[in-house]
Amino acid sequence: MPDRVLVARAAFPDIVDRLRAHFEVEDNPGDTVWTPAQLIERLQGKRGAVTTGSERIDAAVLAACPELEAVCNMAVGYNNIDVEACTARGVIVTNTPDVLTETTADFGFALMMAASRRIAESEHYLRRGEWTQWRYDMFTGTDVHGATLGILGMGRIGQAIARRGALGFGMRVIYHNRSKLGSDVEAACRASWVDKHTLLREADHLVIVVPYSAASHHAVGAAELALMKPTATLTNIARGGVVDDAALARALRERRIAAAGLDVFEGEPRVHPDLLTVPNVVLTPHIASASVTTRRAMASLAVDNLIAALGQGPSAGKPPTPVNPEVLRT
């Protein structure tokens, strides 16, 4: 009997089919988002699962699914998974780094430009039929080229955004990260480490790319927004919860910062109602990695990880991108 695995959300069928050569696969072509109880039910008897950010794998799920050995997230972020609990139970966790870096950086940059040049706000105005004449100050925004780009969280995606800013737009790039990057990496991105206060005070465009954790919860709230320039923009492509959305909506409404671009939200797919009514914010539904090529690469890497994690295929026992590789050594 082949091992049984679960693919928790719809994904490219031709890529999911690759699992069928090794496993008995239960998938979810209707793409229902299961409740935790439904997820536990589907995971019964499964040795492995491909998950997305929508499925929470915590200690309770693990306790209820003792046969589970591999959780392969189709995302670079894995705050939906209690990695510590997985490690304690010997469950391997994998993610999909690298394959989405450039696509996500493109999108972060696009959102930052859309916010600073008021693209969504002015498009809505045009669609409402309000454009009757040219005006010298119509939708004037802030320049991106030559401005100071501040990056909170300087991992792979942060560095890719830094390169775009420095090399493509002549921006001065400052960043804040728990640890300062090596001077070679800083030189490649033309970026300098600053403390968080300096980052908030000096950035013309703040882009948030820090992973979500208890430590980064509301890393940007009312106090941090108060430090920013009234002409500054804020872009969040990290995770909802890193920014206090209620405080951000207030700051936008009161024009304490100029504009924001948000791809992620606290409690998404719900969006804080105040964000829906302020004009100076561009809102997108968590699509920063959504190019066809990249989403296929993410699905493919998640599938490769599952095949290898469960001891099949050419890399048996060596999933390409483990989050808790210590599990493989035990």
Ligand code: 8YV
């Ligand atoms: C995913 C993401 O689309 O990779 C991540 O961490 O946020 C996105 O690329 C999303 O999490 C679905 O799993």
